[in-house]
Amino acid sequence: MDGADSLSGPGSDRLTFPxxxxxxxxxxxxxxxxxxxxxxxxxxxxxxxIAYRFVPTSTFDEAYQVGVAVxxxxxxxxxxxxxxxxxxxxxxxNQIDLERLAARKGERLTAMFLFQGRDEGxxxxxxxxxxxxxxxxxxxxxxxxx
Numbered sequence: 001m002d003g004a005d006s007l008s009g010p011g012s013d014r015l016t017f018p019x020x021x022x023x024x025x026x027x028x029x030x031x032x033x034x035x036x037x038x039x040x041x042x043x044x045x046x047x048x049x050i051a052y053r054f055v056p057t058s059t060f061d062e063a064y065q066v067g068v069a070v071x072x073x074x075x076x077x078x079x080x081x082x083x084x085x086x087x088x089x090x091x092x093x094n095q096i097d098l099e100r101l102a103a104r105k106g107e108r109l110t111a112m113f114l115f116q117g118r119d120e121g122x123x124x125x126x127x128x129x130x131x132x133x134x135x136x137x138x139x140x141x142x143x144x145x146x
Contacts, residue, residue, distance in 0.1 A: 017092040023067035028055070028110050043135050046128035047117025048087070050136055054107040063102040064109035066091055074115060083115050086122055090129035097137050111136070
């Protein structure tokens with residue numbers, strides 16, 4: 001059996017980031033940035049900030065949906081696209097933490113990852129994205145009793 005077959009199929013441990021986990025719906029994105037909404041929160045580490053909220057399980061099928069955004073002030077399109085790719089890659093490798101958090105809360109997680117740094121290196125972007133996911137998981141555990 002070759003390596004390609006072992007990576008595909010049901011029950012494989014392959015980490016993917018399918019379209020069903022991409023946050024695209026306007027009705028789910030807008031409340032993330034509504035400061036008057038008490039269910040919306042944010043966490044920041046270094047150059048990455050997460051705006052997140054938990055929604056009922058009937059909203060969508062996946063455990064979480066994630067969006068990535070980089071502002072235009074961060075450079076031209078090729079630079080922004082590279083930053084988004086790096087952030088998505090870090091999210092893909094650490095998605096089990098997002099799934100665990102949503103499962104523990106018993107709700108679906110919607111989150112927008114925002115790059116807020118200037119000319120950061122790829123190591124810094126990857127490190128900060130992973131750290132902000134960890135911080136989100138810790139802050140989610142702290143609010144379990146509420």
